[in-house]
Amino acid sequence: MKNHLLILAAALVVCACSPKQEPLTRDFDPPIMGWSSWNHFHTEISEDIIVGQADALLSLGLADAGYVYVNIDDGFTDGRGEDGRIRIDTTKFPNGMKAVADSIHARGLKAGMYSDAGDNTCASRDVKPYGLNVGLYGHELDDCKMMFDEWGYDFFKVDNCGGRHLDLNEKEQFTKIAEALAACDNKKINFNVCRWVFPGTWVIDIADSWRTTHDIWVNWDQLKTIILENMYLVAYTGNGHYNDMDMLEIGMGFKPEEERTHMACWCIQSSPMVVGCDLNNMPDYSIEFLKNPDLIAMDQDRLGIAAPVVQKEGETYVMAKDMEHFYGPKRAVVVANLGDEQTTITVDLEALGFKGKVGIYDCFKHEERPELSDSFTLTIGPHDSEAFFVTGKRIEQSVYQAEAAFMKAYTEINEQDYPVYRRPYDIPSPRVRESASAQMGYYVTELGGWDDNWLEWRNVYSKKGGEYSMTLRYACANPCNVAVSVNGNDIAALEGLTTGGDLEWQETNVKIKLQKGWNSIKLSNPDSSMPSFDSMTLRKIK
Numbered sequence: 061m062k063n064h065l066l067i068l069a070a071a072l073v074v075c076a077c078s079p080k081q082e083p084l085t086r087d088f089d090p091p092i093m094g095w096s097s098w099n100h101f102h103t104e105i106s107e108d109i110i111v112g113q114a115d116a117l118l119s120l121g122l123a124d125a126g127y128v129y130v131n132i133d134d135g136f137t138d139g140r141g142e143d144g145r146i147r148i149d150t151t152k153f154p155n156g157m158k159a160v161a162d163s164i165h166a167r168g169l170k171a172g173m174y175s176d177a178g179d180n181t182c183a184s185r186d187v188k189p190y191g192l193n194v195g196l197y198g199h200e201l202d203d204c205k206m207m208f209d210e211w212g213y214d215f216f217k218v219d220n221c222g223g224r225h226l227d228l229n230e231k232e233q234f235t236k237i238a239e240a241l242a243a244c245d246n247k248k249i250n251f252n253v254c255r256w257v258f259p260g261t262w263v264i265d266i267a268d269s270w271r272t273t274h275d276i277w278v279n280w281d282q283l284k285t286i287i288l289e290n291m292y293l294v295a296y297t298g299n300g301h302y303n304d305m306d307m308l309e310i311g312m313g314f315k316p317e318e319e320r321t322h323m324a325c326w327c328i329q330s331s332p333m334v335v336g337c338d339l340n341n342m343p344d345y346s347i348e349f350l351k352n353p354d355l356i357a358m359d360q361d362r363l364g365i366a367a368p369v370v371q372k373e374g375e376t377y378v379m380a381k382d383m384e385h386f387y388g389p390k391r392a393v394v395v396a397n398l399g400d401e402q403t404t405i406t407v408d409l410e411a412l413g414f415k416g417k418v419g420i421y422d423c424f425k426h427e428e429r430p431e432l433s434d435s436f437t438l439t440i441g442p443h444d445s446e447a448f449f450v451t452g453k454r455i456e457q458s459v460y461q462a463e464a465a466f467m468k469a470y471t472e473i474n475e476q477d478y479p480v481y482r483r484p485y486d487i488p489s490p491r492v493r494e495s496a497s498a499q500m501g502y503y504v505t506e507l508g509g510w511d512d513n514w515l516e517w518r519n520v521y522s523k524k525g526g527e528y529s530m531t532l533r534y535a536c537a538n539p540c541n542v543a544v545s546v547n548g549n550d551i552a553a554l555e556g557l558t559t560g561g562d563l564e565w566q567e568t569n570v571k572i573k574l575q576k577g578w579n580s581i582k583l584s585n586p587d588s589s590m591p592s593f594d595s596m597t598l599r600k601i602k
């Protein structure tokens with residue numbers, strides 16, 4: 061957790077008024093890489109299994125490739141004693157949990173722990189008595205000190221089945237847990253919130269990573285849902301804090317082409333990379349995919365950012381992000397065919413952010429392709445992906461999608477099907493909606509009406525600064541108002557915008573001045589509803 065509460069409080073003060081700075085050296089950790097016991101072993105774990113998997117990370121060369129965390133998930137407990145301490149299931153862990161952490165550390169690896177924000181862990185739902193009364197609620201500080209100071213673990217995944225059972229307010233309870241972690245002597249605890257949807261921007265202030273979806277399993281539609289969901293959460297990954305797309309199901313039964321897509325999409329989004337299979341029993345091609353050094357470099361890149369969709373043809377998505385330097389010559393690109401038919405797509409180099417000749421390096425074949433300009437055409441089989449490093453002369457980004465902007469009040473907690481969650485979050489928050497009428501397939505709606513319900517593009521770059529024409533693509537059935545500010549300065553109040561329908565898109569232009577380097581453009585209206593927004597386009601005037 062590394063004193064995130066303090067660091068982030070300070071960072072937020074700075075971020076509110078200053079544009080994005082490029083770090084000279086990485087000052088934050090990359091997404092974690094490792095293995096976790098849950099997906100394959102569930103609660104059937106033991107010291108022998110955990111240490112055996114740690115050995116496999118080493119013998120398969122996965123540890124050398126970066127997979128160094130060995131995370132124990134649900135299933136090591138046996139209730140809570142009268143002294144208030146968690147009891148360990150000694151049939152599985154006869155030497156206790158510190159001994160397991162010590163064995164993992166002795167192998168040069170890092171050790172991960174698991175708990176729940178409420179009273180029971182998730183396994184208590186169906187594998188009783190595991191997980192009953194062993195969650196953190198009411199024991200936050202004591203449990204954290206035991207796991208991280210006494211036992212010496214390095215990573216903490218905190219689930220929320222018990223939190224749901226007790227109907228806890230997630231923001232308050234997870235913040236309390238983050239405070240307990242901050243009170244530990246161990247200052248290097250990597251904290252993962254497992255709340256199965258994007259919980260809200262508060263999570264960025266307290267956690268290193270957070271789950272964004274329900275559990276992954278070997279099912280193409282489920283994998284596709286996770287990939288699509290994370291495409292519009294890109295604004296929340298950054299500065300060492302990551303959307304967690306869940307554990308890797310590579311080696312657990314997906315087809316090779318689906319594993320390529322799985323690996324490429326996790327890496328382009330800078331997701332944590334935690335393998336979920338039995339390492340001693342997976343196909344050789346899965347081991348090779350996991351060890352792909354180019355994709356790992358994409359995931360672990362020093363900028364630590366996620367990639368928005370820059371081009372979409374049917375169910376084929378092109379995602380691109382800067383690597384090594386913001387607006388530097390090199391970008392990571394993944395082209396994912398999530399459809400069930402083979403597709404041919406012509407990838408537009410301008411949409412990727414380049415002009416003129418580019419070099420293209422194939423991250424699956426590990427070889428350079430011939431240099432080219434303007435565009436390149438790919439034929440991709442169903443469920444398959446290609447991944448590249450593209451290098452060349454950069455152009456300023458001109459189209460910014462609304463769904464890739466930072467929305468302070470964005471949460472998916474009150475969107476889902478558990479009515480119990482709606483209660484504490486029953487306030488308007490923005491929604492990302494799918495529509496064929498929207499560019500790249502998505503738009504943002506339900507903005508405005510209270511102070512935090514705004515949208516901001518925080519990564520607007522101008523090489524030299526100057527005057528730009530900003531075009532907003534919006535829709536509004538009833539007259540709506542919106543204020544535009546650039547770098548914290550009010551620029552325009554657009555009033556009475558109306559387009560005659562919720563999905564009737566129109567455009568309006570505003571002249572703005574950008575400073576050299578990074579800028580932020582914010583749309584807000586604390587008093588009433590804002591229009592829905594699809595995108596913002598910038599054209600330089602002078």
Ligand code: GLA
Pocket residue numbers: 098133134181182183184219254274275
């Ligand atoms: C939840 C989590 C899983 C796993 C199980 C353990 O379902 O999302 O990743 O930790 O609980 O019971």
